[in-house]
Amino acid sequence: MPILCHPAVDVPEYVITAEETLALAERQHADHPELALALRLIRNTGVSKRHLVQPIEQTLSHPGFEERNRTYEVQAKKRVPAVVRRALDNADLAPHEIDAIIYVSCTGFMMPSLTAWLINRMGFRPNTRQLPIAQLGCAAGGAAINRAHDFCVAHPGSNVLIVSCEFCSLCYQPSDLDIGSLLSDGLFGDAVAAAVVRGQDGHGVRLERNASYLIPHTEEWISYAVKPTGFHFRLDKRVPTTMEPLAPVLRELAAAHGWDASRLGFYIIHAGGPRILDDLCSFLGVHPHAFRHSRATLTQHGNIASAVVLDALRRLFEEGETADGSPGIIAGFGPGITAEMAVGRWAAAPAHRAPTRSAARQRVVTRQTGKPVGAQASQTVDLWSLSPGTM
Numbered sequence: 001m002p003i004l005c006h007p008a009v010d011v012p013e014y015v016i017t018a019e020e021t022l023a024l025a026e027r028q029h030a031d032h033p034e035l036a037l038a039l040r041l042i043r044n045t046g047v048s049k050r051h052l053v054q055p056i057e058q059t060l061s062h063p064g065f066e067e068r069n070r071t072y073e074v075q076a077k078k079r080v081p082a083v084v085r086r087a088l089d090n091a092d093l094a095p096h097e098i099d100a101i102i103y104v105s106c107t108g109f110m111m112p113s114l115t116a117w118l119i120n121r122m123g124f125r126p127n128t129r130q131l132p133i134a135q136l137g138c139a140a141g142g143a144a145i146n147r148a149h150d151f152c153v154a155h156p157g158s159n160v161l162i163v164s165c166e167f168c169s170l171c172y173q174p175s176d177l178d179i180g181s182l183l184s185d186g187l188f189g190d191a192v193a194a195a196v197v198r199g200q201d202g203h204g205v206r207l208e209r210n211a212s213y214l215i216p217h218t219e220e221w222i223s224y225a226v227k228p229t230g231f232h233f234r235l236d237k238r239v240p241t242t243m244e245p246l247a248p249v250l251r252e253l254a255a256a257h258g259w260d261a262s263r264l265g266f267y268i269i270h271a272g273g274p275r276i277l278d279d280l281c282s283f284l285g286v287h288p289h290a291f292r293h294s295r296a297t298l299t300q301h302g303n304i305a306s307a308v309v310l311d312a313l314r315r316l317f318e319e320g321e322t323a324d325g326s327p328g329i330i331a332g333f334g335p336g337i338t339a340e341m342a343v344g345r346w347a348a349a350p351a352h353r354a355p356t357r358s359a360a361r362q363r364v365v366t367r368q369t370g371k372p373v374g375a376q377a378s379q380t381v382d383l384w385s386l387s388p389g390t391m
Helices: 018-028 035-044 056-060 065-090 114-122 137-154 179-185 239-256 274-284 288-301 305-319 357-367 374-378
Strands: 008-010 014-017 049-052 100-104 129-133 159-167 190-198 204-214 222-227 230-235 266-269 327-334 338-347
Touching: 008 065, 008 305, 014 018, 018 035, 018 056, 018 179, 035 179, 049 190, 049 288, 065 114, 065 159, 065 190, 065 230, 100 114, 100 137, 114 129, 114 159, 129 137, 137 159, 137 190, 137 204, 137 305, 137 327, 137 338, 159 305, 179 230, 190 305, 204 239, 239 274, 239 327, 239 338, 266 274, 266 288, 266 305, 274 288, 288 305, 305 327
Parallel strands: 100 129, 100 159, 266 327
Antiparallel strands: 008 190, 014 049, 159 190, 204 338, 222 230, 327 338
């Protein structure tokens, strides 16, 4: 079964603390009639600091949509390659051993996608499949894991690279003064993350089943208004209530796999905000400690959109206390309102890992010709015809 390996995560060098955020809000919006409410909501996020791709002075200025998007491209090309290299190293793979790249981001736009640039610059094969995902917001981290799982099932032995690049600070809009926007200004941070799903072998989460769910008639609760000044984030006050309808969906996914969602070994949950985590703990009947990795991401980085699940998973790896075979769940939530969920077991690293790179090098000769090899050559399964609930 496919294995989700140790993610690599990087946050930019510019930092804004919670205290600085509150002081800034008081200066910027001194005359706002609901300033006290906005400050209280920001305090209640539990975010202690966030990282930004630019100094705060540049972040607060608005040079226009074109310049903002240019900054996104420059920063992505500057920061993504090093994270990708670390993720490949964590998976004990080289670029030519990757069969597909899934790139997720909702904070900037490029065409061709950054996947094309990565293939040309980092030694990935020209026949590497590309799957950019741009419109699933925070749910895209979970979606990328699920689509990588599906690809590896459809093409046994393949390896998929996932990249998340989120510069939420580039979506700051000085003219947006509603409470949802002010809260967002104190909640979101910037980060780049990457991870590999290996088709076989490896150490991490053995992906066994995945599913998606859309809460009906909630498509306006999280959205972008696209204007001449760029992406204007819209956050409805009803979003924190979404765990009540989504908790049963998580329970059903686990039950379909023969598991009890209240008694799993690990939980990697999107940290959209503290109430999301608190409510889901309550509805699933688990101790708050179970969500410690998601809470740590929220506290130390803020909501980093699609990168949250990868950062929380990184913390699980680095904690090093998960028992081999422990069942767990991964869930990302975002616009739609959409949930992307997966269940799997922890696959511990072997005490003495057998060398695998020599066999991989033997495959390279064939792969560098651009022709499919091994199981891929005879695999005729249509990726998109597979039912996620049966993975």
